[in-house]
Amino acid sequence: MKIALFDAKDYDRPAFEKYAALHDFEIKFFETKLTEDTADLARGFDAVCIFVNDTANRPVLEALYENGVKALALRCAGYNNVDLEAAYGKIHVFRVPAYSPYAVAEHAMALLLTSVRRIHKAYIRTRDFNFSLNGMTGFDLHGKTVGVVGTGKIGRVFIDICRGFGMNVIAYDKFPAKDSGIDYVTLDELFERSDIISLHCPLTEETMHTVNAGSIAKMKKGVVLINTSRGALVDSEALLEGIKQRQIGAACLDVYEEESDIFFEDFSGHIVNDDTIARLISMPNVIVTSHQAFLTREALENIAQTTVENLAQFEKEGLCDNELCYHCGQTQMSECRHNKKQRCF
Numbered sequence: 001m002k003i004a005l006f007d008a009k010d011y012d013r014p015a016f017e018k019y020a021a022l023h024d025f026e027i028k029f030f031e032t033k034l035t036e037d038t039a040d041l042a043r044g045f046d047a048v049c050i051f052v053n054d055t056a057n058r059p060v061l062e063a064l065y066e067n068g069v070k071a072l073a074l075r076c077a078g079y080n081n082v083d084l085e086a087a088y089g090k091i092h093v094f095r096v097p098a099y100s101p102y103a104v105a106e107h108a109m110a111l112l113l114t115s116v117r118r119i120h121k122a123y124i125r126t127r128d129f130n131f132s133l134n135g136m137t138g139f140d141l142h143g144k145t146v147g148v149v150g151t152g153k154i155g156r157v158f159i160d161i162c163r164g165f166g167m168n169v170i171a172y173d174k175f176p177a178k179d180s181g182i183d184y185v186t187l188d189e190l191f192e193r194s195d196i197i198s199l200h201c202p203l204t205e206e207t208m209h210t211v212n213a214g215s216i217a218k219m220k221k222g223v224v225l226i227n228t229s230r231g232a233l234v235d236s237e238a239l240l241e242g243i244k245q246r247q248i249g250a251a252c253l254d255v256y257e258e259e260s261d262i263f264f265e266d267f268s269g270h271i272v273n274d275d276t277i278a279r280l281i282s283m284p285n286v287i288v289t290s291h292q293a294f295l296t297r298e299a300l301e302n303i304a305q306t307t308v309e310n311l312a313q314f315e316k317e318g319l320c321d322n323e324l325c326y327h328c329g330q331t332q333m334s335e336c337r338h339n340k341k342q343r344c345f
């Protein structure tokens with residue numbers, strides 16, 4: 001199998017080369033992202049491998065299909081960048097449902113601790129031999145209420161970590177986990193009661209801008225918002241306004257709704273044309289990381305292994321356990337061909 005891997009970074013290569021060799025797959029790394037302009041690079045490849053900021057909309061998928069591509073392997077869990085309806089009947093889409101929920105949950109806690117204990121400020125001060133403590137007062141996490149939106153794999157690990165800190169955890173999930181011992185509340189109650197809110201649900205039409213001007217108004221004054229899930233869960237303009245109004249006490253962002261043209265690239269020495277992210281980064285109580293919550297050695301290894309094994313299973317059996325299917329998502333589970341170990345199309 002010949003695989004075209006888009007948006008390739010140096011850290012992707014070692015694990016992908018290792019697992020591709022195990023299956024005798026030929027893999028070519030393209031540094032460019034997959035877009036309508038670059039889809040023709042995939043001509044002659046059997047499969048295309050993409051990440052979170054590549055585009056797999058209808059025109060891109062149609063171009064890939066015309067170029068003979070049979071499979072699209074996402075090397076990530078989220079799939080909001082793929083038009084599954086457009087892919088159906090043409091290109092099989094696979095993902096890596098879990099590679100290290102610990103990586104993301106631990107990063108969320110790292111951001112929270114950094115923010116509330118002012119570590120980002122202390123690091124810069126002491127490097128300049130400034131040992132003053134003025135403006136560095138934080139607060140104890142112990143006893144605070146954290147509201148977790150989305151109690152899937154990552155949300156649950158984050159809940160365990162928070163419980164270890166003696167925090168009081170409340171949660172909202174559209175599909176609450178039965179017998180989990182999690183204290184579920186409505187989304188409005190979560191907004192009203194939480195000292196800290198952490199987002200761990202997928203980005204869908206329904207969850208888009210879960211954090212908006214209306215929900216921010218319901219939150220406790222001084223709330224800390226953590227988003228390690230997907231940028232568009234938060235209306236960035238409303239967040240900025242909430243920070244300016246002192247309603248939001250701090251924001252920890254690993255994702256940003258307009259990140260695709262900015263994140264993963266080096267813009268030092270350039271003028272960034274996005275005033276909202278520039279203003280957010282200028283705030284003393286905002287910490288931004290560049291969609292790096294997944295980036296641990298363990299996660300990179302698991303991502304490469306599962307991505308290549310997804311393609312190997314598809315090559316051998318014509319189906320893949322980790323296939324994403326528009327048809328199955330639209331019908332009753334009993335009608336799901338995928339669940340019956342049959343090809344989705």
Ligand code: NAI
Binds near residue numbers: 174202206295
């Ligand atoms: P998961 O599928 O295990 O859990 C998602 C949870 O969200 C489920 O419990 C589901 O019921 C819930 N949910 C679905 N619709 C909802 C709604 N409308 N409102 C509230 N909850 C809803 O997914 P996992 O592995 O925990 O990942 C969560 C998200 O984290 C992914 O969708 C992805 O966007 C993001 N992510 C970010 C990474 C990063 O590097 N920053 C890396 C990996 C994932």
